[in-house]
Each structure stands twice: as C-alpha cells, then as structure tokens.
Amino acid sequence: MTDNRNEPVCVLLTDFPLTDPYVGVMKGVILSRVRGAHLVDLAHGLPPGNIAWGALLLQEQTRFFPERSVVLAVIDPGVGTDRPILAARSGGYRFVAPDNGLLHPVLQGLAGPGEPEVVHVKPAGVRLPGGCETFHGRDIMAPVAARLLAGEPLSALGGPASTWTPLTLPEAERVGDTWVGEVISADGYGNLITSLKTEALRGADWRVFLEGVEIGPIRPTFGAVSPGEVTAVFGSLNRVEVTVRDGSAAERFAAGPGNRVEARRPS
Amino acid sequence: MTDNRNEPVCVLLTDFPLTDPYVGVMKGVILSRVRGAHLVDLAHGLPPGNIAWGALLLQEQTRFFPERSVVLAVIDPGVGTDRPILAARSGGYRFVAPDNGLLHPVLQGLAGPGEPEVVHVKPAGVRLPGGCETFHGRDIMAPVAARLLAGEPLSALGGPASTWTPLTLPEAERVGDTWVGEVISADGYGNLITSLKTEALRGADWRVFLEGVEIGPIRPTFGAVSPGEVTAVFGSLNRVEVTVRDGSAAERFAAGPGNRVEARRPS
Amino acid sequence: MTDNRNEPVCVLLTDFPLTDPYVGVMKGVILSRVRGAHLVDLAHGLPPGNIAWGALLLQEQTRFFPERSVVLAVIDPGVGTDRPILAARSGGYRFVAPDNGLLHPVLQGLAGPGEPEVVHVKPAGVRLPGGCETFHGRDIMAPVAARLLAGEPLSALGGPASTWTPLTLPEAERVGDTWVGEVISADGYGNLITSLKTEALRGADWRVFLEGVEIGPIRPTFGAVSPGEVTAVFGSLNRVEVTVRDGSAAERFAAGPGNRVEARRPS
Numbered sequence: 001m002t003d004n005r006n007e008p009v010c011v012l013l014t015d016f017p018l019t020d021p022y023v024g025v026m027k028g029v030i031l032s033r034v035r036g037a038h039l040v041d042l043a044h045g046l047p048p049g050n051i052a053w054g055a056l057l058l059q060e061q062t063r064f065f066p067e068r069s070v071v072l073a074v075i076d077p078g079v080g081t082d083r084p085i086l087a088a089r090s091g092g093y094r095f096v097a098p099d100n101g102l103l104h105p106v107l108q109g110l111a112g113p114g115e116p117e118v119v120h121v122k123p124a125g126v127r128l129p130g131g132c133e134t135f136h137g138r139d140i141m142a143p144v145a146a147r148l149l150a151g152e153p154l155s156a157l158g159g160p161a162s163t164w165t166p167l168t169l170p171e172a173e174r175v176g177d178t179w180v181g182e183v184i185s186a187d188g189y190g191n192l193i194t195s196l197k198t199e200a201l202r203g204a205d206w207r208v209f210l211e212g213v214e215i216g217p218i219r220p221t222f223g224a225v226s227p228g229e230v231t232a233v234f235g236s237l238n239r240v241e242v243t244v245r246d247g248s249a250a251e252r253f254a255a256g257p258g259n260r261v262e263a264r265r266p267s
Numbered sequence: 268m269t270d271n272r273n274e275p276v277c278v279l280l281t282d283f284p285l286t287d288p289y290v291g292v293m294k295g296v297i298l299s300r301v302r303g304a305h306l307v308d309l310a311h312g313l314p315p316g317n318i319a320w321g322a323l324l325l326q327e328q329t330r331f332f333p334e335r336s337v338v339l340a341v342i343d344p345g346v347g348t349d350r351p352i353l354a355a356r357s358g359g360y361r362f363v364a365p366d367n368g369l370l371h372p373v374l375q376g377l378a379g380p381g382e383p384e385v386v387h388v389k390p391a392g393v394r395l396p397g398g399c400e401t402f403h404g405r406d407i408m409a410p411v412a413a414r415l416l417a418g419e420p421l422s423a424l425g426g427p428a429s430t431w432t433p434l435t436l437p438e439a440e441r442v443g444d445t446w447v448g449e450v451i452s453a454d455g456y457g458n459l460i461t462s463l464k465t466e467a468l469r470g471a472d473w474r475v476f477l478e479g480v481e482i483g484p485i486r487p488t489f490g491a492v493s494p495g496e497v498t499a500v501f502g503s504l505n506r507v508e509v510t511v512r513d514g515s516a517a518e519r520f521a522a523g524p525g526n527r528v529e530a531r532r533p534s
Numbered sequence: 535m536t537d538n539r540n541e542p543v544c545v546l547l548t549d550f551p552l553t554d555p556y557v558g559v560m561k562g563v564i565l566s567r568v569r570g571a572h573l574v575d576l577a578h579g580l581p582p583g584n585i586a587w588g589a590l591l592l593q594e595q596t597r598f599f600p601e602r603s604v605v606l607a608v609i610d611p612g613v614g615t616d617r618p619i620l621a622a623r624s625g626g627y628r629f630v631a632p633d634n635g636l637l638h639p640v641l642q643g644l645a646g647p648g649e650p651e652v653v654h655v656k657p658a659g660v661r662l663p664g665g666c667e668t669f670h671g672r673d674i675m676a677p678v679a680a681r682l683l684a685g686e687p688l689s690a691l692g693g694p695a696s697t698w699t700p701l702t703l704p705e706a707e708r709v710g711d712t713w714v715g716e717v718i719s720a721d722g723y724g725n726l727i728t729s730l731k732t733e734a735l736r737g738a739d740w741r742v743f744l745e746g747v748e749i750g751p752i753r754p755t756f757g758a759v760s761p762g763e764v765t766a767v768f769g770s771l772n773r774v775e776v777t778v779r780d781g782s783a784a785e786r787f788a789a790g791p792g793n794r795v796e797a798r799r800p801s
Contacts, residue, residue, distance in 0.1 A: 009298055011291075017722030018285060018552060021591050022770070024545075024576035028599035031543055031574060035600060039574070040298060040306070042291035048723060049780055057288045064405070065295035066302060077780055080755020080767075132732070133754035135770035138598070188284030189315060198399070220400035221347020236289070236402035246316055246344055276565055278558075285552060307565060307573070309558035324555045331672070332562035333569060455551030456582060465666070487667035488614025500614075503556070503669035513583055513611055 008094075008149055011065050013042040013054060014074040014137065022135065026072070026142040029128070033146035040065070049077045050257060051101050053185040055167055056193075059105040060237045062093050072137075072145040073097040080133035085123065086164055087144055087157050090116040094154075096145045098136070101167025119158035126157065170195040172263075179206070179263040184239070186256050190248025194261045196240035206263040208232035210242050210253055218263070275361075275416055276305045278332050280321060281341040281404065282313040289402065293339070293409040296395070300413035307332070316344045317524060318368050320452040322434055323460075326372040327504045329360050339404075339412040340364040347400035352390065353431055354411055354424050357383040361421075363412045365403070368434025386425040393424065437462040439530075446473070446530040451506070453523050457515025461528045463507035473530040475499035477509050477520055485530070542628075542683055545599050547576040547588060548608040548671065556669065560606070560676040563662070567680035574599070583611045584791060585635050587719040589701055590727075593639040594771045596627050606671075606679040607631040614667035619657065620698055621678055621691050624650040628688075630679045632670070635701025653692040660691065704729035706797075713740070713797040718773070720790050724782025728795045730774035740797040742766035744776050744787055752797070 010030060016022035023044050030037050042061065046054055054075045062071060076098040084099040090106050097103045099120070107116045123140050126147065131139030144157055172181030172195045181195035192210070201218060208215040218232040222245040225231045230249065235241035242249045242261065250256060277297060283289035290311050297304050309328065313321055321342045329338060343365040351366040357373050364370045366387070374383045390407050393414065398406030411424055439448030439462045448462035459477070468485060475482040485499040489512040492498045497516065502508035509516045509528065517523060544564060550556035557578050564571050576595065580588055588609045596605060610632040618633040624640050631637045633654070641650045657674050660681065665673030678691055706715030706729045715729035726744070735752060742749040752766045756779040759765045764783065769775035776783045776795065784790060 006302060011295070013288075013291075018575070019577060019579040020721045020723075021547075021577040021595055022721075024547075024574065025595045025598045025770075027574050028545070028576070028595070031572075032598065032600045035540060036572065038298075038303065040291065040294050041285070042295070043286060043288040045286040045722070061288055061292045061295070064292045064299065066299045078757050081757035083757075132768050132770050134756065134767050134775070138770060187287045187289075188312070189287075222401065223345050223348035223350075233401050234399050236292075236399050236405060241401070273569060278562070280555075280558075305565075305570065307558065307561050308552070309562070310553060310555040312553040328555055328559050328562070331559045331566065333566045454554045454556075455579070456554075489668065490612050490615035500668050501666050503559075503666050503672060508668070 007038065008068040008070055009038045009040055009066050010145055010149055011040055011042050011069050011071045012044070013046070013057060013071065014044050015046040015048045015054070016074065016137070017045040022137065026138050029138055029142035030146045030149070033143065034149045037146070037149055046075060047185065049075070050185060051075055051167060052169055053257075055102050055105045056169055056184060056237065058102070059169070062091070062106060065093070067092045068094070070094045070096065070145050070148045072141060073102055074137040074141060075102055076100070076136060079136050083165075084161070085121040085136065085140055085144070086118055086161060087121050087148065087154050088116060088118040089154060094148050096141050096148065099164050101165045104164065104167040105169050107164070117154055118161040118164060119154045120161045121158040172196045172200070177265040181261050183255055183257055183259040183261060186250035190244065190250035191235070192242040192249050192255055192259075193235060193237055194240050194242065196261060196263050198234045198238045198240065201240060201263055202234065204265065206265060208240060208242065209262045209264065210255060211259055213253070215242055274305065275335040275337055276307055276333050277412055277416055278307055278309050278336050278338045279311070280309040280313070280324060280338065281311050282315045282321070283341070283404070284312040289404065293405050296405055296409035297413045297416070300410065301416045304413070304416055313342060314452065316342070317452060318342055318434060319436055320524070322369050322372045323436055323451060323504065325362075325369065326436070329358070329373060332360070334359045335361070337361045337363065337412050337415045339408060340369055341404040341408060342369055343367070343403060346403050351428070352388040352403065352407055352411070353385055353428060354388050354415065354421050355383060355385040356421060361415050363408050363415065366431050368432045371431065371434040372436050374431070384421055385428040385431060386421045387428045388425040439463045439467070444532040448528050450522055450524055450526040450528060453517035457511065457517035458502070459509040459516050459522055459526075460502060460504055461507050461509065463528060463530050465501045465505045465507065468507060468530055469501065471532065473532060475507060475509065476529045476531065477522060478526055480520070482509055541572065542602040542604055543572045543574055543600050544679055544683055545574055545576050545603050545605045546578070547580070547591060547605065548578050549580040549582045549588070550608065550671070551579040556671065560672050563672055563676035564680045564683070567677065568683045571680070571683055580609060581719065583609070584719060585609055585701060586703055587791075589636050589639045590703055590718060590771065592636070593703070596625070596640060599627070601626045602628070604628045604630065604679050604682045606675060607636055608671040608675060609636055610634070610670065613670050618695070619655040619670065619674055619678070620652055620695060621655050621682065621688050622650060622652040623688060628682050630675050630682065633698050635699045638698065638701040639703050641698070651688055652695040652698060653688045654695045655692040706730045706734070711799040715795050717789055717791055717793040717795060720784035724778065724784035725769070726776040726783045726789055726793070727769060727771055728774050728776065730795060730797050732768045732772045732774065735774060735797055736768065738799065740799060742774060742776065743796045743798065744789060745793055747787070749776055
C-alpha cells in the first residue's frame, strides 16, 4: 500500500507544555512504530489537572477530526498510581487516556456507529522497556495509540472494562427562571467558558451574571461591543462565554473555574 | 494518485494560543476534508490584534514556503461582525484571511506569476453547519482553505473583490540625514523589530536611537557584543532590530510597538 | 517512489518560542527543498542559552525517534560569530547544530552502528541567498537538514571535523556515602530535573536533599504522595527529579539550574 491518505490520524491532547520534550517524545514513540503516521495536535499545555476542561474539549471537538482518528489524551495527575489506562472506541473514533474521568463524556455522549467499546489496557504487553512510573504517556499510552493506528483491535490491548471513573461535566441547572452554572475554564485570551449551554439559551432574552455582577445579554460575538467592553457571547464550544472585547475577562473579574454564572430572564 | 508530495502545503498563522484548542480544531476541519493534507505552522499565539505584525510576517516569510502553499491567517478581532473574508492568490501562493488589512501587503507586494486575484468569500456555501459567530477560523476559513487545497478555483468561493481593507505597514521615513521609524513588535526573546529596513541602511555608518537613547551602530549579529550588552542588528525580517545579547531589549527599555526609533548618520 | 513512509523524519529542537515565526520559517525552508518531508517537534522555546538542557534532551530522547531521523537542534546564542556549524552522524541518527557543545554528548554517548562521523559545514555551498547573520537556523542549518533528508552524504556538506566544542553534562559525583549533583533544568510544571542518575540510585535507600533541605526518599511517582506534598521521583530522563504533586517545586524552593542536590544514605 503506497497511499497514506486513508490511514487514521492520531490526535494529541495533553497538559504537557510544548516547551518541554514530553509531547515530542510521545510523537517519536508513535512514529518509530508507525512510520509516516499522521499526527495532529488538538492542544497542549492545558491547565494541569483540569480534567473537566480536557473532557469538554474531547466531547465538543472530536467530531471535527476525521473519522477513525485515534485520540491520545494525557492529563494524568495520577500517573504511576494504580489508576488504569483505558483504550476505547466511541462514535467512530478511538481513544487512549488514563482512567480518571477524562473519557467519561465521550464514552457516554458521542453519537456514532455502534456501542462504545472500552478496555483496561494490560501494560505488560505494550510497555516500553526501561521506562519509568512518571511518564505513562510515553511508556504506555503512546505505544497503545501506535497499535491502534496500526490496526490492532481493542481486544488485543486489554480486557473489557464495564466500568470506569465517572466525571460529571459541570452542567447548568434550571431553577425557575434562572439557569445556574459555573466557569469551566479560561482560555488564553481570558475568555471565560461557562457551563451555560448554547442550545438552552439561544433565542430568548437572557441576561448573564458572573458572581452576581451583571454582564448583560448574550450576543452573537464580542465584535458587537466596543473594545474594552464586557459581553457574554455564544462560544465555539456550545457554551456561553463571558468575554472582554480585545481584553481578558479572566483578569477583569479575577475569575476562573468554579466561579458562579447565571442566566436570568428579565422579569 | 498515490504520492502526496506534490500536493500543496497548508501554512497556518494565527493569534490563537497553542494552549487553547482553536488551532487544533481548525486542523481537524481541514484534515476531515482533505485527508493527508500537509499542515505546517508558521506561528501561533501572536500578540492579539497586532495586525501589522502578522502582515509583516506574511510579507517577509511566505516566500520561504513551497510555492502553491495555501496560507491560512487568522488574526480576527472583528470576528462575527460584517467584515468580509478574503481568499486570494498572489506571488504563486494562495491566502485565506479576514479582510482587516492582514493580507494587504502580500496583495500589493509579493512578486510572482500573474496578477493577484482576490475574492470575497460567500460563507453560505462553505460554512460548517451548526457553527457560531465567534470562530470563523473554524467555521468558514478552515473549510475555505480545505477547498483551495483540494484544487477548487478562487472563483468557486466567492465574487471578485476589487477593494479590500488597506493596511500601511509602518515604514521608516527619511528626514535629512535621519531615518525615522518605530518598533513594530517584540519577539519572544525581547528583540525589538523596527520599521528600519535593512536595504536602506546596510553599508553606511548609521547609529540607532530608541526613543532618543543611543543604541549604537548596526552590527551583523548580537554575538558581536558581550552578554548583557545592547546592540542594533540586521534581523531576519529585513528590518533592523534592537537587541540585548542573551537578554531582552523589550524589558531593558520597557519598549514595544509604536516606540520611536531613528537611524542617524554621524555628522 | 511513491511511498514516503520509509523516508527519514526531521526532528526539530530549538529555543525559539512558538509564538515567533522562527521555527515555522525553518520548516518552510525544509519543505521547499524536500516536498512532503515529515517534520516533528521535539520541543521549542527551551530556556534560551541552557545548552546543557538541550544536550541532555538530545542524549536521552533521540533514541525514541525513528532511526535515520535528521535531528535539527538550534540553541545558538553565538549565531553570526565564527563558531562553526556541525553536521554529524551518531547512533544511527544524523544531527545538525551549532558547534557550541550541544552535540557533544550524542557524539560521545549514543550507541549504534558505526563510528560517529562529524563535519564542519561549509556555509558557502548551502546558505540561502540574501540571508542575515542573526538566523543561521533558517539560512544555513535548515538547508543542511534538507540536504541530509534528501540523501546527501555528510561529506558533501563540509570537511571532516576531528574536534568540536566539548560540553560536560552535569554529572553527580560520589563522595563517600553521598552523591553530589545539581539541578539541570526545571520543566514547565516546575519539576526540577537533577544530575542524579536513576541507575546509580535505584534500589537503595537514598534520601534526597536540595540545598541542604531534606526532600525525602526517591519514590517511583509523585502520585505516591498527597497533593501539595514534596517528593523526589525517578523521572523520564533517567534522572532524579524533585517534584511537588500538583504543584511546582521550582516555585516552592525558588530553585533552578545550578542548585545543589544530594542523595545520602541514612547512617
């Protein structure tokens, strides 16, 4: 076979900073096993330990990648403990990640052909020789991703997992005429991505509050206000975001994950 | 066709931080449409809103990439407003970008075969379903880039544009025996890239001043001075740079875009 | 030949920040010469001028990349001075880098087929026209890497080098019942990578001290302690690391390269 264009893509998502060699060496491990593998970065250097943020990105953004992609997601504060490693198939994609909740939403929520299939990886068979217990991304998960890219079935990598660590992504709740949610993460611009879902709030005349401070109505884009002005917008992750045009809402409000947001209907 | 080596490359330039998922998801959109597309990053996480800096990079660096490359440039503070999106051909390259001045220099200035050709993208035909107004990079511009990579002509993407938003890159001016310019940007080392052009200043005995403070002569490289010492050099963007060897001129002088620089001939 | 999967990979390691265009334009230079070249990033934005850290990464991590890879390493504070540029072969890999010590460990230490072969690059033949003296990564080293990728022998690029700039990577020393070493670098999490080698310390009951402050025993992973707690671990670079679980040891101890570490046997 001489055409690699129909081969699956490997999508990488980690909290490793790109100024460290950790992402690069994982890529080396994969390329050493699958020559010509097509690697693409979803993001790296995510806020360490914010598993909900990583899980949200997987849930909302996997679908933008080619079907059959192998998604290797390493946010792994428990590395080296006895937390298992999962390999899974869901919605036409395959996933490799530590069993810490990161995959729970995609295993629950991705639409696609067939039922999710999940295995607990048996490290003995795949682990790099001479590795360590502080970098399973390199020593176990990258080799697992390489095997999936090379076409091995999940069943070759471990035994079926009927349970895994759950993670409840923050979901806004309706309380009377108010949706009550929270900030999930701040992006690099300082936009505050909240748990208020676009589909619940589009169309009606909601006003957004951050920790009780009125932000105003939800606009289609921050370009609708003047530079330096605050506005809520419908963001690209299907969530409402609190933003400052040409500025940082995270700094303006000293806000971040866990801060309370509300959408209220004017009475 | 089984060889992807003659297919065009897609070059990405954005102000999206790599710690966010925005660049990655744009790549996913492209790869979903053009399997095996060859993506390469010029730079990301550029200073938000410094359109002149992005435009300078396009003007000076596009030529280092393979001919026929599709350059997708997203610095888009006006996203979601009625600013159009441009697709264009100039100097043997193709470009996709918001119409905010970013492309003006390459449309004016790139030498190459044929006249520049520019269209205003008609989003209706190319836009991802279910998108939002805050991320046209993903929802409109990445699909446009994919179509160009796949070989569609510009004319399939929109109607011809005879005008677009102009941008005058900062240019130094000769006033008697002095060139008067300004800092365009600071790079990650704190080198101050100025609007003083190398070709105007090479050879003669100019001395550089930053906000009236004498920096000294323009040397071929900062290696010519001692660690910690300040010097002007001929930089890699065909502009004079104010640098500190093994240090940051931006910090040393608390300087950045807009600060005045001069090159004076000794009297 | 229509299959690029057996072609060598080009691995890039630099101290150029990814928010600058320098890495991107080097890639453009390579792709313009070797269409379809497979480029992969080991890391960028390394701490400027920490040549020992770059050299350690090359020594410990090259082996994770496919054999025959061309490793282009640019940490080059002496750019534009008369320091030579090296092209070399060692341990089945090829390397291009400034002659400032960066390659010394891989030329000494990589096991693999044949003797290391080293040449001083003759820039005249390979240099980009119209370049500058501040960016040999783009103007000389990227073209050299492209030639190696294209299959040219080292001997076509310059004359044999029998000496090059030495670099002694920090090595811990045994003094009685104590290993005395130092911090080599801090990674992006604030883990302190030390010169204490894993193979010297595994198995026995060592206790680690940082500038005289007791850190404790060396554990397999930081997951073995509670969040916020300090521990030494066996790290992924075959060195002991001082870490804070879910935190930064660099910040906690205000420590970095050069700080003294010791491993002592309890008496």
